[in-house]
Amino acid sequence: MKTASDLKLGENAIIVDIDTNHPSSRRLIEYGFTPGQRIELVNKSIFNDPIALSVRGSLVAIRRKEANCIKI
Amino acid sequence: MEEITEKKTPLISLVGAPNSGKTTLFNYLSGKNYKTVNYPGSTVEYSFAPLLEKFNLTGNILDTPGIISLNPASPDEKVAISSLYYHPDYGSPDVVLVSVDSSQLSRHLLLVQQMLRAHFNIIVVLTMGDILERKGFQVSEDALSKRLKCGVVRINGKTGAGVPRLMELIELSLSSKKTESKFNDPEFDLHHKLHEEFHHQHERHHRRNGDSSNHRRRHFSLLHLLSFFFAKRKCHDEGAHNHGNHRSINDLEKLHGVDPELLRNSHKLIHIFHEIEKIESEVLVRIDGAESSDKQKSNFNAANNQPDSFTIKIDSILLHKYWGLLFFVLIMAATFTSILWLASPIMDLINIAFSSLSQYVSQTLGDGWLSDLLANGLIDGVGSVLVFLPQIIILFLILGLLEDSGYLARGAMLVDRPLSKIGLNGKSFVPMLSGFACAIPATLAARTISNKRERFLTIFILPLMTCSARLPVYALLIAFVTPQNKPWIGGLLLATIYVFGILNSCLISGIINKFLNRGRKEVEDDSSFILELPTYKRPVFSIVATDTYNNAKQYIKRAGPIILTLSLVIWLITYFPNSNPKVDETNKTRNELVQLKNSERLENSYSAYLGKFIEPVMRPLGLDWRVGTALVSTFAAREVFVSSLAVIFKVTSTEDKLQNSILKQMREATIGNTGQKLFTTATIAGLIVFFIFALQCISTIAISKKETGGWRIPSLQIAFYTITAYLFSFLTVNGLRALGIQ
Ligand SMILES: Nc1nc2c(ncn2[C@@H]2O[C@H](COP(=O)(O)OP(=O)(O)O)[C@@H](O)[C@H]2O)c(=O)[nH]1
Numbered sequence: 001m002k003t004a005s006d007l008k009l010g011e012n013a014i015i016v017d018i019d020t021n022h023p024s025s026r027r028l029i030e031y032g033f034t035p036g037q038r039i040e041l042v043n044k045s046i047f048n049d050p051i052a053l054s055v056r057g058s059l060v061a062i063r064r065k066e067a068n069c070i071k072i
Numbered sequence: 073m074e075e076i077t078e079k080k081t082p083l084i085s086l087v088g089a090p091n092s093g094k095t096t097l098f099n100y101l102s103g104k105n106y107k108t109v110n111y112p113g114s115t116v117e118y119s120f121a122p123l124l125e126k127f128n129l130t131g132n133i134l135d136t137p138g139i140i141s142l143n144p145a146s147p148d149e150k151v152a153i154s155s156l157y158y159h160p161d162y163g164s165p166d167v168v169l170v171s172v173d174s175s176q177l178s179r180h181l182l183l184v185q186q187m188l189r190a191h192f193n194i195i196v197v198l199t200m201g202d203i204l205e206r207k208g209f210q211v212s213e214d215a216l217s218k219r220l221k222c223g224v225v226r227i228n229g230k231t232g233a234g235v236p237r238l239m240e241l242i243e244l245s246l247s248s249k250k251t252e253s254k255f256n257d258p259e260f261d262l263h264h265k266l267h268e269e270f271h272h273q274h275e276r277h278h279r280r281n282g283d284s285s286n287h288r289r290r291h292f293s294l295l296h297l298l299s300f301f302f303a304k305r306k307c308h309d310e311g312a313h314n315h316g317n318h319r320s321i322n323d324l325e326k327l328h329g330v331d332p333e334l335l336r337n338s339h340k341l342i343h344i345f346h347e348i349e350k351i352e353s354e355v356l357v358r359i360d361g362a363e364s365s366d367k368q369k370s371n372f373n374a375a376n377n378q379p380d381s382f383t384i385k386i387d388s389i390l391l392h393k394y395w396g397l398l399f400f401v402l403i404m405a406a407t408f409t410s411i412l413w414l415a416s417p418i419m420d421l422i423n424i425a426f427s428s429l430s431q432y433v434s435q436t437l438g439d440g441w442l443s444d445l446l447a448n449g450l451i452d453g454v455g456s457v458l459v460f461l462p463q464i465i466i467l468f469l470i471l472g473l474l475e476d477s478g479y480l481a482r483g484a485m486l487v488d489r490p491l492s493k494i495g496l497n498g499k500s501f502v503p504m505l506s507g508f509a510c511a512i513p514a515t516l517a518a519r520t521i522s523n524k525r526e527r528f529l530t531i532f533i534l535p536l537m538t539c540s541a542r543l544p545v546y547a548l549l550i551a552f553v554t555p556q557n558k559p560w561i562g563g564l565l566l567a568t569i570y571v572f573g574i575l576n577s578c579l580i581s582g583i584i585n586k587f588l589n590r591g592r593k594e595v596e597d598d599s600s601f602i603l604e605l606p607t608y609k610r611p612v613f614s615i616v617a618t619d620t621y622n623n624a625k626q627y628i629k630r631a632g633p634i635i636l637t638l639s640l641v642i643w644l645i646t647y648f649p650n651s652n653p654k655v656d657e658t659n660k661t662r663n664e665l666v667q668l669k670n671s672e673r674l675e676n677s678y679s680a681y682l683g684k685f686i687e688p689v690m691r692p693l694g695l696d697w698r699v700g701t702a703l704v705s706t707f708a709a710r711e712v713f714v715s716s717l718a719v720i721f722k723v724t725s726t727e728d729k730l731q732n733s734i735l736k737q738m739r740e741a742t743i744g745n746t747g748q749k750l751f752t753t754a755t756i757a758g759l760i761v762f763f764i765f766a767l768q769c770i771s772t773i774a775i776s777k778k779e780t781g782g783w784r785i786p787s788l789q790i791a792f793y794t795i796t797a798y799l800f801s802f803l804t805v806n807g808l809r810a811l812g813i814q
């Protein structure tokens with residue numbers, strides 16, 4: 001299954017599921033990453049990680065490791 | 073007791089996501105006439121103030137650090153959240169104002185929903201309405217109020233419109249609370265329960281210690297120390313205990329009648345968000361009053377879910393693969409140079425002011441010990457606390473500007489990857505940056521790092537950053553080895569030392585990280601980096617100034633007493649036992665006599681004994697007891713090294729610049745009667761290396777102990793930095809000598 005970490009720059013997708021086994025998943029949900037929301041990869045750090053996603057109109061930087069629990 | 077009166081004054085707490093407008097609102101309600109207070113036993117500062125008189129309502133208002141949910145992820149959030157349930161000094165809040173950014177309604181309503189589920193008496197304050205209005209929408213107060221069954225009010229953060237309405241709601245909420253029967257009021261019960269328990273602990277504590285002191289602060293810290301020892305034995309959970317909270321959030325939730333599962337379970341959280349989305353579609357109305365069709369609403373939703381386009385544009389430069397790095401380096405370089413160059417004239421002024429004051433006092437009061445205590449112990453002590461203030465203030469002004477403009481979060485994002493390779497976190501960025509002014513605020517800043525290992529490692533390496541106290545020392549030592557006609561060499565050396573500090577910290581952190589990871593099966597732990605990137609905007613000076621003021625105050629409160637006490641101790645051991653030495657008084661001016669006496673006194677003082685005692689240790693570094701004595705005195709603050717040298721080497725001239733006279737004496741100094749020069753290029757290089765590593769700062773040790781919740785990290789730091797300082801200094805001196813450089 002694809003995850004938010006597979007998005008290309010400028011690409012968007014709708015969240016299908018959040019892997020709640022991941023230790024960061026609750027925090028991601030609290031930042032507004034919930035199933036049904038549209039997210040977009042708006043920027044990447046110089047080293048390709050972390051990535052900046054837009055969700056609910058705001059930008060959140062997360063590591064790729066964490067982006068992996070956002071299923072799209 | 074004090075508390076009864078405190079209970080009578082209603083407490084209004086202010087919570088909300090970071091940057092949601094809490095401090096702006098706080099300033100409207102309190103008129104900036106606030107004081108900063110501590111959550112007892114922790115280092116998280118709050119602004120606290122009575123309501124402005126013009127509102128005709130008695131009440132105290134408490135501003136808290138930003139949180140996005142009732143589930144804490146880092147120590148600072150833990151403190152913020154538990155203070156919401158119960159603040160040991162001010163009790164439970166009677167009403168909580170939850171600030172909600174209207175343009176981020178769906179995200180910020182999460183906290184509101186959680187607060188309601190946790191039975192808080194809340195009023196929702198909608199901020200940033202102007203931003204939403206630009207998109208043609210606003211939030212209907214009535215609709216939201218009906219839906220949430222709590223007070224809702226719109227506040228314009230720029231004009232203050234809506235504040236009177238907020239006051240009405242607060243008054244209403246407070247008075248309806250009062251009329252309720254206290255025995256039916258669950259919050260009253262909670263307060264009561266917590267209160268009683270708390271006093272129980274006090275009593276027990278008293279009895280154990282036979283201490284009848286009524287001083288609350290001390291009480292608390294002792295209590296916390298105690299509870300920490302207990303906590304350590306009982307549970308290994310990195311709970312609130314470590315940070316001085318004597319009660320875990322779980323306990324507080326239970327006492328508050330909250331089901332923790334309701335707040336923590338991911339599925340429940342997702343459910344809350346679904347509910348919020350429904351609410352959002354009901355309460356968003358068009359400004360022109362027209363009924364908005366579903367289609368318009370969904371258009372709006374699509375538009376509102378687009379991040380700020382201006383921000384995206386700037387980010388495409390500031391987060392660009394190459395430009396981003398360039399700007400990062402430029403911004404950092406600008407920060408350092410301003411800390412160094414803007415502060416130095418002010419620091420000089422402070423130095424001059426305090427030394428003239430001290431001179432004035434010693435001249436008017438004469439020769440006695442009291443005069444000396446006041447002049448050289450007290451006044452110089454206060455001076456050595458205040459002299460760091462300019463750099464700290466400038467650092468926090470710049471950090472504040474970077475933060476309020478939105479860049480700081482990007483900086484943290486840029487360095488997260490490299491820092492995570494060496495066991496740190498992007499969030500270590502701000503502490504490391506602050507470390508260049510002073511390790512104390514830097515250590516405090518580390519509490520935003522959620523992962524314990526990363527936080528402790530960050531705190532561990534902070535003393536390696538070239539803090540401002542080292543600057544006068546380096547200035548003197550570098551001046552010694554810099555040829556008169558080539559001053560640029562000095563500048564280059566100083567820059568090298570700064571860079572070396574950074575590289576060093578990365579290297580040491582990397583090595584320790586490797587070492588820590590060796591025995592670990594699973595390297596993947598709960599290390600995480602989730603950070604909101606705020607929209608770029610022009611920073612507001614009053615907000616930056618408020619934060620700077622708080623930080624500066626915190627520095628004085630933390631470091632002040634320690635540095636001052638130590639200065640007095642150092643004064644004691646340098647003044648006694650030979651407090652009134654006999655000197656040959658023929659043909660000497662009064663000034664010369666005083667200085668001669670000072671030097672004689674010091675030569676036979678306790679600190680000189682101490683210096684002589686450690687002389688065998690200094691010898692391998694090519695140094696003698698006099699430098700040893702000066703090094704002992706640096707435990708008050710590193711920069712004291714310079715003034716100690718001046719006293720030890722009987723620097724007498726007053727007309728000349730102090731540094732030049734010390735340099736002159738230093739050039740002439742020889743070891744014992746061997747005729748061998750004491751200060752050479754090699755020994756000076758060795759001393760510089762010593763100062764790069766050595767952790768001679770009691771305040772840093774104290775703060776490190778407090779923030780890591782025990783002696784483990786600070787004792788490791790002391791051992792590690794003392795050994796490395798000595799070892800590398802030894803290698804430098806003898807290596808250079810082996811190469812033929814004396
Ligand atoms: N446009 C707009 N900006 C606001 C409003 N209220 C606050 N701000 C700005 O938002 C930023 C964050 O506000 P602050 O009070 O520091 O938020 P805090 O982090 O919750 O304390 C500041 O730059 C404020 O000037 C508002 O109603 N409209």
Ligand SMILES: [Mg+2]
Binds near residue numbers: 094095
């Ligand atoms: Mg604030």
